[in-house]
Amino acid sequence: MAKNVVVSLSGGMDSSTLLLRCLSEYDNVTALSFDYGQKHRVELERASQLIGYLQQNGLNVKYQVIKLDGLVNLLNSNLVEGGEDVPEGHYEEDNMKATVVPNRNKIFASITQAVALSAANANGLDTDIALGIHAGDHAIYPDCRQEFRDADDAAFRIGNWEADKVGYFTPYLDTDKLGILKDGQKLVEQLGISFNEVYKRTNTSYKPYPSGNSDYKSASSVERIEAFINLGVDDPVQYEDETGPVEYGVARAHVEKLLAEYSE
16 A cells, blocks of 8 residues: 655755655655745745755655745744844754744644645545654754654544544654764665755755855754764855855854854
8 A cells, every 4th residue: 555645844954854764665745845934935945946856856746835924924933034133053052942933843733734634535545744853953942842742643633533544754853963864865875866966955044145045153054064064074055154155164164163162
């Protein structure tokens, strides 16, 4: 029997790796991205670029962007348009809580559940939902923790007929960005695609420049670069600062210095 999955695809490296994992394990893959007025909307462009790259290489993914941008004036978060500046520094610092978008993963999960259950009822095939939540997010984002996922799943099953047709796929819940990247290395080999071509079509920066290039000082960028440093490979995305585009070595040196200071 065919295995079906609906993936919540942000356009970041975590959910993009999750998409690769789903392509390796499921027969039919649908990916959903969400436009909720995020400042880093470039992630939606990257998600679309990645889908195009995968399709060009014979990997079939159905894809749709869900427009939620009517929420932007109602959400209190530094991460959405109109919010205060996104803070810089290490990802685990307390000021990173300013990047929390209230109930974001619940909103995304609810829509993904609705699509998965609708598909399951229409075609008679059980369908999973896939979320890229990981251990590195647990300290700052409570909606990335196991207890939240369990409670959300319970509410879904109470509130819907035939909800047993929908399951969860959260393979990175107990790993971090380094573990996710390591899995990405394996997956690109299995799928016959390029690691650099995949990850240059992702965005992790919460403070991208108008050019679409990533900053390297906001916490999300620091966490990403740290993972690439620990993996021992260069990050293929283009970084930028107030002087303009920079070589990856500049971004890496900044993060290495920050990490050294943070560990003291």
